[in-house]
Structures are given as C-alpha cells and as structure tokens.
Amino acid sequence: MKRTALLWIALVAALLSGCLRKEILDDISIESAIGLDDAGASKIRGTVLIPIYKKEETTNKTLTSVSISVNDLLEELQHQASEPLVNGSIEILLYGKRLAEKGIFPFVDHFHRDASIGTGLYLAVVDGTAERLLKGHYGRQGNAIYLSNLLKHNIEQRDIPKTNLHLFLKAYYADGQDPFLPYIRRAGKNVYIQGIALFRGDRVVDYIQRNDLFFFKILTDAYTEGTHTLRIDHNLYISIKNIATSRNISFSGSQTQPHVHIHLSLEGVVREYKPTPFSPSIRPLIERQFEKEIKKKTSELIKRFQQQQIDPIGIGEWAKSHYRRFRYRDFYRRYRDLPVHVTADVRIRDTGIIE
Amino acid sequence: MSLITERSKISPFMVFYIIMSMQIGVGVLGFQRIIAQTAGHDAWISVLVAGAGGHLILALMYWILQKANGDFIHLHHQLFGRWLGNVLLLALTIYFASMSFVVLRTYIEVIQVWMFPDLRTWEFALAFLLLCLYITRNGFRVVVGVCFFCLIIPFYLLFTFGSVLEYTNFRQLLPVLDHPLPSILKAAKEMTLTMLGYETILLFYPFLKNGQQSSKWGHAALLSTTLFYTLLTVLTLAYFSEKQLQRQVWATLTMWKMVEMPFIERFEYIGIANWLLVILPNVCLGLWCSSRLCTHIFPIQQKYALLVITCICFAAIIAVQDRTGVNTINEVISKVGFYFLYAWIPFLAILTYVRTKRRDAQ
Incomplete structure (x- = not known):
C-alpha cells in the first residue's frame, strides 16, 4: 500500500517535470x-x-x-x-x-x-x-x-x-x-x-x-602561418611562409622606468623567389633583410599604438606578470614615451622541394 | 552503541570514493570568482593551503575517533552529558541536513539560469528528493554504491577542460605570491564550502571494517580533491583576465561554453545534466548522516527520521526564492562549516586529550 503511494508520487513528479517549454x-x-x-x-x-x-x-x-x-x-x-x-x-x-x-x-x-x-x-x-x-x-x-x-x-x-x-x-x-x-x-x-x-x-x-597584418599577428599572437613577400632589390622578390613564431616581451629597469624589449623569432620556408634561381649563399642575406623589415614595421606599429594610447599587444599584462605590486595607472601614464626595443631573429629552414 | 552487523559494513578503501564524491559538489561550478576576489592570481595557492588545512583536520578527526572507539555520537554523550550532548547532536543534525538542502537548492538555481528558466523549484526538488529517499532508505551500503558510481561516471568531464587550453595564458599566474599572506589565507577560508564533505567520516566511521586503516584512503581522497581544485583554479586563472573572472558567477560553466563538438553546439548543457550525478551522493549522504544522528537523539527509527528530514529539506528548498537567497544560504553553511571544522573539531580534540590524560592519571 505504502509502496503504491510512493510510486504514484514519483509518477506525478516525473510527469510534472516534463511540462517544460520545448524547443523542437x-x-x-x-x-x-x-x-x-x-x-x-x-x-x-x-x-x-x-x-x-x-x-x-x-x-x-x-x-x-x-x-x-x-x-x-x-x-x-x-x-x-x-x-x-x-x-x-x-x-x-x-x-x-x-x-x-x-x-x-x-x-x-x-x-x-x-x-x-x-x-x-x-x-x-x-x-x-x-x-x-x-x-x-x-x-x-x-x-x-x-x-x-x-x-x-x-x-x-x-x-x-x-x-x-x-x-x-x-x-x-x-x-x-x-x-x-x-x-x-x-x-x-x-x-x-x-x-x-x-x-x-x-x-x-x-x-x-592588410599589408601590416603579418606584423600585427606576430606581435599579438604566438603562432602564425602567414606569408610575407619581401623585396630585396628593385626587381628581386622572395615570399616566405612563416612556420613557427615565438615572441617574448621582457622588461629591464625599475617599475617606474621600464624598458621594454620585444624579441620575435621566426622560422620560415621559401615559397617563391624571382626572378633568378635561389642559391643557398644568399640565405643569410635574406634572413638579415627580413629581420630588418620586421624590426622596422613592428616598431612603426608600436609607435602608432603609443601615440593612440592603445595597447592591443597587451604590454601592460606582460609587465604585470613581471613586476611585483604592479600598478597599471603608473605604467600607462608613461606609456606614450615608453622605450620599446624590438629585435628579430629569422631562420629560413628550407626552400621547398627545389633548390 | 548500537551494533552494526558485519554484513552492513564496507571496506576501508571505499572511504576514498565517499569522501571525494562528497567533497565535489556544486561549489566547483563557481568557487573561482570568490577566491580570486581576495587572492587574485595567487588563488591557486589558497586552494593548496585549504587542502593542507583539510588534511590536518582529517587527521584530528581520525585521532578523536580512535580515542572514542569510533563512536562520535557516544563521545558527545560522554563529554557533555545526555542533555547537552543531545542539543549539540541536534545542531549537527541540522548542519548535515542543511548541507543537502543547500547543495540541491544551488543546483536547481543553476538549472533555472542555464537551461530551463521555467522549471519550478518544487517540481525538481520533489522528484530529486524522492530519488534520494529511495536510495537512502535502503541503508548505508547503497549510499556508498551511489557515491562510487557518481564519482566514476562523470569523471570524463575532466577531459573537456582540455579544449580551453588553447585560450589559456599561464603567464597570468606570475608573479607568484604577489598578494599578501592575509589575503591568501582569507581566500583559503572562502574555499571551505567547496572543500566541505569529509566531516561525514565522523558518522559513517562505525560502518567501516578496520576503521583506522581507512585513514590513508581518506587522506588520498582529500589530496585528489585538492589537486583537482588546484588544477581547475590554475586553468581558470589562465583562461580569464582578472576583472572578467569577477563577472562570472559560474566560471566552470562559462569555460564549457568554449567546448566545441561537431555533434553538440552547447556542451554546458551536457555538463550541467551530468552534474546531477555529482550532487546525488552529496544530498544522499547528507540525509543519511542527519537521519542517523536523529535515531540517537530521539526514539525514532531511521526511515521515519529520514522521511521527516526530507520533508523539512523540501520545505526549505521552496522557501528560498532567488539568487540572493541562494547566496545567503551558501554563505551561512560555508561559515558554519568553517567553524565546525576549524573550531569545534580542535576543541573536541582538546577535550578528548584532557579526558584520556585524566583517565590515565587515575
């Protein structure tokens, strides 16, 4: 008798719970x-x-x-x-x-x-x-x-x-x-x-x-497969596909006078080279050239961010995990004139299936 | 001391499942915000501190139980006399019953906010409590079985957190120990509610074969829970930015919003539905503990005590109406639990110590 009553209650409860709004x-x-x-x-x-x-x-x-x-x-x-x-x-x-x-x-x-x-x-x-x-x-x-x-x-x-x-x-x-x-x-x-x-x-x-996107991505994101075409001479172009990037932002100096150092290292492969055949001997030259370009373009972008008082890279967040008792307000008060130094390290790993 | 037959006893290693499934409850869904409020990105240290505190208290509990020949209820009668002892035990009954009630009410709120806004509190509470009644009235061994399965089945949920890894930034945890010690300790105190659950050992201890042997399993459970919470806290701190986390009422559920699977658009629905299994042992064991206490205070059989307590829980659940109410009951049980563990248990230990010393002297 008692068991039947319990069963009834359970049944009613189960039925009632089924009365929710359905979305078919x-x-x-x-x-x-x-x-x-x-x-x-x-x-x-x-x-x-x-x-x-x-x-x-x-x-x-x-x-x-x-x-x-x-x-x-x-x-x-x-x-x-x-x-x-x-x-x-x-x-x-x-x-x-x-x-x-x-x-x-x-x-x-x-x-x-x-x-x-x-x-x-x-x-x-x-x-x-x-x-x-x-x-x-x-x-x-x-x-x-x-x-x-x-x-x-x-x-x-x-x-x-x-x-x-x-x-x-x-x-x-x-x-x-x-x-x-x-x-x-x-x-x-x-x-x-x-x-x-x-x-x-x-x-x-x-x-x-659009032409700055490559540099923006290597500044903000850890990994990219973007391709960048580099002009070496007035007629000499090389396309490099990025395989791996790493970026490190370090700080030197006290919290009140920080120096920002951004290091970007890239590993890439040659995708296209024109008009002459690519020779291994010019690889170091291309690497240096690419490094110079990265430094120039990213520095320009950072300058622009500083002038606009914006921080899409999140330098402030990096600084926070570097300095103890970090205070954002003091950091951004000096943000516009913050010395930022960019270095780049490019390594071309291979040249596709032809040499 | 009522005799417990060998048949209704359980192996000591089952303590691992009981304690762990009892500890993991609704707190996990949103504890991160509360501890990060005071300890910021050092909150994971607070979790470890809270875990260490738990080990200490658990060791104390085992010591008290050993001195009391495993009977925590009888100990109260010995130390405080029949009358005062009963009053204290009644308070304990209310504590365990309200643990069930808080867990279930909080879970119902989660369902209402995340899945079914038009779900009536009483409908779900009635169905769920009937299930708990059905499980609990069949005795302790069945409750333990539920604890075992409700820890094993939802275990796979752990892997779903892997999909947020892509968006975590562990540099956010640096510099370590950037917050002063008092705020870290305060956050550890806030962890109490999430850690709560191992104090049930005080009541089910007589049901263990070789009680003292279970101590290593109890500590192992506590350690596993602590490590799980630490892992989850580290992931949360790396996933959200500090002020963003402060806006998340249920950070764990919000993290599930990132899980993408080809066959399911919103994974958190699966997670919440599965969480029902996680809270089932919480509610069952809470009801079992309080009903067992009742049988020692009043001349009443356990199954009738259970019925009364369940009805009271049901009424209490309906009485809490909104978010503020849920927050209040969570805060209250968290405070009570904290003082029970960190004030009452050491106090009992001191009394027990004094008593044994005196007895030895005689």
Whole structure:
C-alpha cells in the first residue's frame, strides 16, 4: 500500500517535470548572425540572419528592426518572425563602423549574459553597415557559415590574430590590454578582410591595413602561418611562409622606468623567389633583410599604438606578470614615451622541394 | 552503541570514493570568482593551503575517533552529558541536513539560469528528493554504491577542460605570491564550502571494517580533491583576465561554453545534466548522516527520521526564492562549516586529550 503511494508520487513528479517549454528544431528559427548598426539618437538598427535549409543550398533570410537595446531589438523581431527566434547557434556578430566608433560594449553585454550563447563565436567590425553585408548572398552554406569560415581559416592558417567573443571580453576587462577585431567589407558579391579594427576601451580608434597584418599577428599572437613577400632589390622578390613564431616581451629597469624589449623569432620556408634561381649563399642575406623589415614595421606599429594610447599587444599584462605590486595607472601614464626595443631573429629552414 | 552487523559494513578503501564524491559538489561550478576576489592570481595557492588545512583536520578527526572507539555520537554523550550532548547532536543534525538542502537548492538555481528558466523549484526538488529517499532508505551500503558510481561516471568531464587550453595564458599566474599572506589565507577560508564533505567520516566511521586503516584512503581522497581544485583554479586563472573572472558567477560553466563538438553546439548543457550525478551522493549522504544522528537523539527509527528530514529539506528548498537567497544560504553553511571544522573539531580534540590524560592519571 505504502509502496503504491510512493510510486504514484514519483509518477506525478516525473510527469510534472516534463511540462517544460520545448524547443523542437523544426519549429524554431535559428539566428545564425546578427548585425548591429548605429541608427542615431542612441538607437541601433539590428539585422538578424536566419538560414533556410533547402535541399540544394542554404538561403538567407534577414529581418531588420530599430530599437534601443539588443534585447528589445530581438523581442521586436519576434513580431516579424513566424516561428520563435532562438539565439543558441549564432556564428558571428557584426558591428557597423559608425556604431563601433561610438562604442560597442553595451551591445555585447546581452550576448555575454545569455546562457545559451557560446563564447567561441566571432565578432567583427564592418566597413559600411552590417545590414548591407548581411543582405548579400555568399556561398552555398549560408552567409553565417561563409563569414565564420572566412575568419576561421584566416585565423588558423593566415595572418589574422586569434579572436572571438571570449578573447574580446578578456581583453576588454583586462587593465593591461585593449581589444581588437577583424575589419571586413563587402565588395559586390564577395566579402573580404580589410584589416584589423583597434579599440580603446570599446571604441574603435584605428585600423590596421592588410599589408601590416603579418606584423600585427606576430606581435599579438604566438603562432602564425602567414606569408610575407619581401623585396630585396628593385626587381628581386622572395615570399616566405612563416612556420613557427615565438615572441617574448621582457622588461629591464625599475617599475617606474621600464624598458621594454620585444624579441620575435621566426622560422620560415621559401615559397617563391624571382626572378633568378635561389642559391643557398644568399640565405643569410635574406634572413638579415627580413629581420630588418620586421624590426622596422613592428616598431612603426608600436609607435602608432603609443601615440593612440592603445595597447592591443597587451604590454601592460606582460609587465604585470613581471613586476611585483604592479600598478597599471603608473605604467600607462608613461606609456606614450615608453622605450620599446624590438629585435628579430629569422631562420629560413628550407626552400621547398627545389633548390 | 548500537551494533552494526558485519554484513552492513564496507571496506576501508571505499572511504576514498565517499569522501571525494562528497567533497565535489556544486561549489566547483563557481568557487573561482570568490577566491580570486581576495587572492587574485595567487588563488591557486589558497586552494593548496585549504587542502593542507583539510588534511590536518582529517587527521584530528581520525585521532578523536580512535580515542572514542569510533563512536562520535557516544563521545558527545560522554563529554557533555545526555542533555547537552543531545542539543549539540541536534545542531549537527541540522548542519548535515542543511548541507543537502543547500547543495540541491544551488543546483536547481543553476538549472533555472542555464537551461530551463521555467522549471519550478518544487517540481525538481520533489522528484530529486524522492530519488534520494529511495536510495537512502535502503541503508548505508547503497549510499556508498551511489557515491562510487557518481564519482566514476562523470569523471570524463575532466577531459573537456582540455579544449580551453588553447585560450589559456599561464603567464597570468606570475608573479607568484604577489598578494599578501592575509589575503591568501582569507581566500583559503572562502574555499571551505567547496572543500566541505569529509566531516561525514565522523558518522559513517562505525560502518567501516578496520576503521583506522581507512585513514590513508581518506587522506588520498582529500589530496585528489585538492589537486583537482588546484588544477581547475590554475586553468581558470589562465583562461580569464582578472576583472572578467569577477563577472562570472559560474566560471566552470562559462569555460564549457568554449567546448566545441561537431555533434553538440552547447556542451554546458551536457555538463550541467551530468552534474546531477555529482550532487546525488552529496544530498544522499547528507540525509543519511542527519537521519542517523536523529535515531540517537530521539526514539525514532531511521526511515521515519529520514522521511521527516526530507520533508523539512523540501520545505526549505521552496522557501528560498532567488539568487540572493541562494547566496545567503551558501554563505551561512560555508561559515558554519568553517567553524565546525576549524573550531569545534580542535576543541573536541582538546577535550578528548584532557579526558584520556585524566583517565590515565587515575
């Protein structure tokens, strides 16, 4: 008798627990990308991309609305959607240039707070408006996959430093580092990576152009497979593919008068050499030349960061783990005039399958 | 002392599973923020300090148990007399019962925030407590079995932290010992709630074959837990920047957000669901301990005591309504646990010492 009663209670409890809201994949619209643009008067114009899976290829549907906050915007968009919009599978967040220059943090917070959103998704700044970029049609797998793949392979194998929501927030909250995001642009039927947008706090203040990306990546990220073409003479070019990089930032002097020393060492292979055949005897020459170029370009970049009072490399964080009782404020007060010395060490490992 | 038949006793090495599965509970999901608040990037040292403190107290417990012939309950009656002893034991009953209640309520909050916002607290609590009742009323051996499986099955979760390695920067842990000793010790104190659980040995000790032999297994469990927590703390400190970590209520769960698998988009859902197994022994053993204490205070059978305690826990769980409430009960149990371990146990040890000295003198 008692056992039956217990069984009944268990049954009722089990049934009641089953009464939660379900989200069946066929009955929801999954947002795969969100673009946010400035709409004046502290309002934002949001575009949500929903992939529609068909037999042949994935087509894109966009919904646009204007509102005051991201959450409000997504609520607003629910009115336009025939199926509930869910945001558990967002691949990429895009911010229009004008919004990015005004500050994006208020519009990142929502995605940070939402338990259903991963931290591995990409963020990017768009030259122009995010809306226009999302309304294009790229690739067969849908725009969101296209864009995230575009960034993914450039991060993993080329010259874009590692970036995602987690790293953006990590740099944003860190006192000794400023965030940066990829800077992309739509050109007709294509999207290309134009460079890197550099932030001070949550506002974009500067952009790094494409030809400086290689040097930016070796400064900020430990590993890159980027290729750089070096001009040795007026007609002599060599392409070197980077295999392994290591960077070390060391400090000398007291905490009040630090000297920064950045050492970059690269290991590369020759990819292309023209117009004469490559001879092993000129290898040291090329190595020295490349070292000189790295020193010059990276020093220029660092000077630029110092003038802008930004620290995308995170020199402050390196300094913090070097000095005891470190104080960021004192460090950044002198940041503009900080003596930074760059040295490089290049080693060309092989020359491809021909010599 | 009620006699425990040989059949219902367990091997000493099972202590390893009991203590470890009891220690690892809901605290793991978010302890990092609390200890990093005072000790910053030196928080991992605090974990080690807390672990060392735990070993000390565990050794003291074993010593007391040895002197008391393994009966912690009887010891209270001997030291404080029938009446005062019962009052103290009742306090202990409430302590163990509230441990179950705090763990379950905190876990329900995690489910509500991360997975099902519309989950009613009472629905889940009822289903879960019925399961615990079912396990616990079948006796201590069944509870131990649950402890064993609930440590082994979720073990694979450890490997999922490998995927955050790509984003860790261990230089953030430097310079070591950058924080003054008082803040490191304070953070070690904050670790108490996460470390809590090994004090259950005081009650299940009579159920061990060769109690004193289990001491090495108890210490091994404590050491494993400490190392696990240290590893997790080091990973967390290297993964987040300092101010970012301060914003994470459940740092461990946030780290799972980075796990990417081709067949599952959000891994933390799997993790949270699996955590049910981790907290199951916590709640069961807490209920078992408090119901066993009850049988020595009141003339009541264990299964009825269990029913009453479960009902009280259920009522308490429903009474806590929001985040602030959950935080408060966690803070309270953490404080009580700290004083129980680091004040009450040494005090008992001193009393026991004095008593044995006096008896020897006579």
